[in-house]
Amino acid sequence: MQSDNARPVTPIGERTWLGLGGDLLRAPESVVAQASDAASFAWLAPRVLGIALIGAVVLGAVAGSYRGGVQIGFAAVKMPLLFLVPLVVALPAVRAVYGLAGVELPSRRLALAGLVAMARTSLVAAAMAPAVWLAYDSGLGYHAAIVALAGVLLLAGAAGLPSVAAVVTGRRTLATTAAALGSLVVLGLVTAQTGWVLRPFVARPTAEVTFVRPIEGDVFGSLVRAPLAAADVYLRYEPEHSPWRDRDTRDGGE
Amino acid sequence: MDALAMISWSGTTLTGAIAAGYVGIGIGVAAGLSRKGLPLGTALSALAVWPLLAPLLAGDAPRVRTGPYDARIADTFAALAAVVAEVGDPGIAPDGELDVLRTALARADERLGLVDKWLAAGLGADADADGPRRQAEALRQARAHAATEIEAVLAGLAELRLQIGLVTLAGQGISVRDQLAGLRSRIAALDEVSAVSRA
Numbered sequence: 001m002q003s004d005n006a007r008p009v010t011p012i013g014e015r016t017w018l019g020l021g022g023d024l025l026r027a028p029e030s031v032v033a034q035a036s037d038a039a040s041f042a043w044l045a046p047r048v049l050g051i052a053l054i055g056a057v058v059l060g061a062v063a064g065s066y067r068g069g070v071q072i073g074f075a076a077v078k079m080p081l082l083f084l085v086p087l088v089v090a091l092p093a094v095r096a097v098y099g100l101a102g103v104e105l106p107s108r109r110l111a112l113a114g115l116v117a118m119a120r121t122s123l124v125a126a127a128m129a130p131a132v133w134l135a136y137d138s139g140l141g142y143h144a145a146i147v148a149l150a151g152v153l154l155l156a157g158a159a160g161l162p163s164v165a166a167v168v169t170g171r172r173t174l175a176t177t178a179a180a181l182g183s184l185v186v187l188g189l190v191t192a193q194t195g196w197v198l199r200p201f202v203a204r205p206t207a208e209v210t211f212v213r214p215i216e217g218d219v220f221g222s223l224v225r226a227p228l229a230a231a232d233v234y235l236r237y238e239p240e241h242s243p244w245r246d247r248d249t250r251d252g253g254e
Numbered sequence: 255m256d257a258l259a260m261i262s263w264s265g266t267t268l269t270g271a272i273a274a275g276y277v278g279i280g281i282g283v284a285a286g287l288s289r290k291g292l293p294l295g296t297a298l299s300a301l302a303v304w305p306l307l308a309p310l311l312a313g314d315a316p317r318v319r320t321g322p323y324d325a326r327i328a329d330t331f332a333a334l335a336a337v338v339a340e341v342g343d344p345g346i347a348p349d350g351e352l353d354v355l356r357t358a359l360a361r362a363d364e365r366l367g368l369v370d371k372w373l374a375a376g377l378g379a380d381a382d383a384d385g386p387r388r389q390a391e392a393l394r395q396a397r398a399h400a401a402t403e404i405e406a407v408l409a410g411l412a413e414l415r416l417q418i419g420l421v422t423l424a425g426q427g428i429s430v431r432d433q434l435a436g437l438r439s440r441i442a443a444l445d446e447v448s449a450v451s452r453a
Contacts, residue, residue: 033335037356042310046295049303088305111306215265 020044021051025123028116028163035112048115055122056080059152060201062129066136066145067203074211075201082198083118086190093190094164094183101179105167113167117187121160128152145202153195161187192219280304286311321363322370323404330411331356337415351434355407358441362404369397403444410437 023031031048034040060079064072091114098105135148164187165180172180195201196219198212283304288297292310300307331352338352373394414433421430 030332033332037360038310042292042296045303045307046293046299049299050295053302084302088303091305107309111303111309115303115306 017047017051020047021123024048024051024116024120028120029166031116032109032113032163032166035106035109038108041108041112044112045115048112048119052083052115052119052122053080055119055126056083058126059122059129059132062133062136063149063201064203065133066140066142067205067207067209069209071200071203071209074209078198078201078211082191082195083122085194086187087114087118089194090187090190093186097182097186098168098176098179101175103168103176103179110167113164116166117161117163119160120163121156124159125152125156128156142202142204149202153191157188157191195219276304277301283308283311321360321365321367322401323363323366323408324360326408327356327359327363330408334411334415337418351431351438355411355434355438355441358438358444359404359407362400362441362444366397366400366404369393369400373397400444403440407437407441410440 020031031044034044056079057076060076061072063079064075091110094114095105095110129152132148132152136145140148161184162180164183168176168180197215200207200210200213203209280301284297284300287300287307287310288294290311296307296310334352410433414430414437417430417433
């Protein structure tokens with residue numbers, strides 16, 4: 001029976017990966033609505049996760065292609081972590097934020113909303129990957145390459161992360177809107193700092209290839225310095241001491 | 255001497271320990287999901303996102319129900335949820351009440367699917383004796399009755415969408431909750447019939 005007010009829902013089990021990807025981009029709320037049924041959630045969760053990981057691997061490989069070689073593999077492995085870690089780490093905080101707004105979120109619904117948001121972000125980022133690859137291939141400078149990748153992630157996040165707001169059904173109130181904005185801030189901050197911890201994705205062509213670099217400073221300082229450096233404006237840089245770095249120094253570690 | 259101080263907690267060691275712990279718990283959750291009979295893909299996903307899949311460990315193993323009305327049930331509830339969302343008043347048809355009704359409908363539809371499979375396999379078709387032939391005929395009649403009830407409930411849910419519109423626009427019409435209660439009792443009667451039959 002066709003509905004006048006909603007897109008017809010393909011029965012779970014008959015959906016193709018492409019169809020699911022299309023639903024993630026066009027109507028993420030309809031996917032999140034499937035969380036009410038445990039069987040549908042169990043069917044959807046691995047597929048949505050798979051779509052998110054494929055998109056992240058594509059973007060990671062493109063980011064690593066700036067330096068080339070083994071960095072392509074390193075970045076392709078790390079980029080899915082950039083999407084997964086904030087999801088796992090920040091969702092309890094998102095639940096707490098909505099709790100402050102008086103909204104109780106069912107676990108499955110919140111979990112699927114988080115997965116859908118991550119998958120949507122990943123798909124949008126993967127869609128922009130060819131443009132990034134072209135820019136890298138045309139001789140973009142190192143700092144400009146970092147700014148380009150950060151811009152892609154920012155745009156993709158702006159497109160995908162608001163899907164978390166689909167977790168709340170019914171009319172939006174001031175409290176739920178504030179909770180949605182708070183959730184976006186939490187997810188965005190955790191994602192940004194996770195990216196900093198997992199760097200480098202875009203490695204200098206002449207630099208030694210490492211899987212991750214020691215923690216120095218934080219992402220916010222880098223996001224200020226990188227655009228300035230791209231414009232040949234260099235600030236006096238002193239790496240802030242991280243607690244781990246200080247402890248390593250005290251204990252004679254790495 | 256502090257036992258923990260004997261371990262060199264470098265950043266790498268701590269990261270490795272946390273990662274190993276995460277994956278270890280993920281393996282446990284994956285094993286639990288697999289034992290509950292969930293698909294392999296769902297169980298393997300737990301290695302990456304076990305905090306999101308841990309709620310599936312509670313309760314009965316979910317099964318993707320299949321019956322002749324599966325698609326119509328999904329369509330009907332999607333349309334109803336869309337109307338409720340547009341109205342913006344979650345109290346008009348709470349998610350919990352719709353979930354209960356949907357689960358009951360899906361169960362009835364699943365039983366119908368089983369009976370259809372048996373009838374299609376020729377159950378009772380070659381019965382020579384009076385008794386088995388009468389029982390097969392009774393099964394067909396029970397199947398037809400259950401299908402009629404499911405159709406009636408689906409039609410009632412379609413009417414419910416109109417009812418929500420009436421209540422929203424003009425404040426008229428039968429209470430949505432009363433209508434939902436009526437539909438629930440109708441489908442619950444099917445549950446009772448099957449429970450009595452099993453007794």
